[in-house]
Amino acid sequence: MSEYPNPEDDQEEAPAPLPLPLDAWHREKGGRMVEFAGYLMPVQYEGIIAEHLWTRESAGLFDVSHMGQLEVSGEGAAQALEALLPGDISALKAGRLRYSLLLGEDGGILDDLMVTNRGGEYYLIVNGATKWDDIGHLREQLPDEITLNHLDEQGLLALQGPKAAEALGRLGLEPAFPGMPRLEELKFMQAAPFFWQGRPLGVSRSGYTGEDGFEISVRADDIVALAEALVEQPEVKPIGLGARDSLRLEAGLPLYGHDITVDTTPGEADLGFAISKRRRTEMGFPGARRILSEMALGPRRMRVGLALEGRMAAREGAEVFSGDERVGVVTSGGFSPSLQRPIAMAYVETAHAAEGCALSLDVRGKRLDAKVVPMPFVPHRYHR
Amino acid sequence: MSRYFTEDHEWIEIEDGLGTVGITDYAQGQLGDITFVDLPAEGASVAKGDSVSVVDSVKAASDVYTPVSGTIAEVNAALADEPELVNTDAEVGGWLFRITLSDPAELDALMDEAAYREFVNGL
Numbered sequence: 087m088s089e090y091p092n093p094e095d096d097q098e099e100a101p102a103p104l105p106l107p108l109d110a111w112h113r114e115k116g117g118r119m120v121e122f123a124g125y126l127m128p129v130q131y132e133g134i135i136a137e138h139l140w141t142r143e144s145a146g147l148f149d150v151s152h153m154g155q156l157e158v159s160g161e162g163a164a165q166a167l168e169a170l171l172p173g174d175i176s177a178l179k180a181g182r183l184r185y186s187l188l189l190g191e192d193g194g195i196l197d198d199l200m201v202t203n204r205g206g207e208y209y210l211i212v213n214g215a216t217k218w219d220d221i222g223h224l225r226e227q228l229p230d231e232i233t234l235n236h237l238d239e240q241g242l243l244a245l246q247g248p249k250a251a252e253a254l255g256r257l258g259l260e261p262a263f264p265g266m267p268r269l270e271e272l273k274f275m276q277a278a279p280f281f282w283q284g285r286p287l288g289v290s291r292s293g294y295t296g297e298d299g300f301e302i303s304v305r306a307d308d309i310v311a312l313a314e315a316l317v318e319q320p321e322v323k324p325i326g327l328g329a330r331d332s333l334r335l336e337a338g339l340p341l342y343g344h345d346i347t348v349d350t351t352p353g354e355a356d357l358g359f360a361i362s363k364r365r366r367t368e369m370g371f372p373g374a375r376r377i378l379s380e381m382a383l384g385p386r387r388m389r390v391g392l393a394l395e396g397r398m399a400a401r402e403g404a405e406v407f408s409g410d411e412r413v414g415v416v417t418s419g420g421f422s423p424s425l426q427r428p429i430a431m432a433y434v435e436t437a438h439a440a441e442g443c444a445l446s447l448d449v450r451g452k453r454l455d456a457k458v459v460p461m462p463f464v465p466h467r468y469h470r
Numbered sequence: 471m472s473r474y475f476t477e478d479h480e481w482i483e484i485e486d487g488l489g490t491v492g493i494t495d496y497a498q499g500q501l502g503d504i505t506f507v508d509l510p511a512e513g514a515s516v517a518k519g520d521s522v523s524v525v526d527s528v529k530a531a532s533d534v535y536t537p538v539s540g541t542i543a544e545v546n547a548a549l550a551d552e553p554e555l556v557n558t559d560a561e562v563g564g565w566l567f568r569i570t571l572s573d574p575a576e577l578d579a580l581m582d583e584a585a586y587r588e589f590v591n592g593l
Binding site: 129130133134135136138328332396397398399401420421423428450452 | 502503505506508524526527528529530531553
């Protein structure tokens with residue numbers, strides 16, 4: 087349990103960024119620390135491109151301890167969560183996880199998150215920058231008999247890449263209970279508890295890079311030992327936030343606060359898959375009417391992928407044109423190290439959102455040619 | 471031949487009235503992997519402090535300001551195919567453009583190498 091910051095404090099100047107449990111370790115490994123989501127985090131070690139490519143061909147270790155780890159429990163926890171998000175949580179089996187959206191009453195996206203059924207309780211991973219708002223929202227909305235725990239003494243590591251399973255496998259994780267799956271038995275979007283040298287770990291086969299890999303919840307007291315054991319594996323290097331962003335962009339995965347916000351809806355964001363079939367007929371989630379009618383009729387604008395000509399990148403805020411008509415705006419973009427060309431995500435009017443549409447982007451007064459392309463830009467390689 | 475530096479981390483080397491401009495090794499280290507350099511048009515007339523070039527890294531786009539006024543005489547064509555030269559050889563082969571100075575007295579306001587190194591150490 088944690089002490090939540092006094093809401094009044096938010097009125098003051100932004101507080102000094104907090105160090106994460108691995109702070110000294112990052113510095114020792116040559117990490118260049120920057121402020122992100124209220125924490126000091128490594129943006130890069132040896133260089134974003136090298137770290138990006140290393141993750142795609144081997145395995146990268148990411149410290150994502152800034153993210154919020156929450157636990158929701160009590161009689162009727164699944165139904166209580168279903169009142170706040172559009173996933174079929176009741177049908178989520180123990181040991182499985184699912185991507186979902188915390189929705190506002192008007193159908194806007196308050197956050198995106200992962201929900202894991204841990205058997206007795208639901209385990210949520212939410213974005214670092216929104217976790218305090220999420221906790222406030224959940225406290226207010228969840229019924230009294232439902233308990234919300236902020237697991238703020240847990241750190242979170244992600245090990246991502248085609249050699250992640252091989253590297254983590256060498257650490258000899260033991261299933262926490264008889265009958266629980268072994269590490270190598272976990273498939274994409276499955277989770278299980280383990281012990282590593284007597285230390286408890288919550289492991290899921292999931293991530294934010296499009297690669298095979300794992301997310302590992304570990305006690306903050308144990309995180310240095312685990313991070314060190316992982317980078318001792320020849321396949322593994324520590325990877326900073328810079329490559330995390332370029333990897334998720336290539337994988338077509340939206341970044342909250344940029345590609346999805348309270349002003350975007352699941353239909354516009356092309357995240358209709360997060361609205362489970364049963365929920366589409368039964369509804370009963372915030373904004374259901376608006377979201378479902380928008381999806382049925384087609385949203386006014388859509389999140390699309392853009393491949394740019396040339397080498398100049400377009401970034402968040404760049405305006406999108408069809409001829410002389412402004413038809414959208416870039417929400418994230420940059421140079422793709424894997425494709426060696428600039429790519430972007432943008433919201434464009436639906437008439438211009440079809441694959442192959444020729445558009446142009448205004449970057450510092452220059453017009454860059456771009457084309458709507460399917461996402462992901464780089465194919466996912468999950469272990470299904 | 472002499473080299474001057476700005477607080478915005480550009481260098482300019484003067485030879486026979488022609489200045490060669492680039493960003494410093496410190497600056498390229500801060501920017502990280504450079505993926506594209508947007509260069510000025512040859513023949514363009516520019517004033518000291520104008521943003522005349524943009525260096526794009528994986529992280530962000532950064533303006534490069536001309537340390538002096540004048541006319542762009544030449545740009546480094548090698549950067550079109552090899553923008554990473556700015557990372558690997560920032561203060562020699564990774565130069566950005568050459569400029570014909572219109573007011574050489576502007577150089578007096580710039581730092582020499584020793585002053586720049588001291589400036590960077592203080593950052």
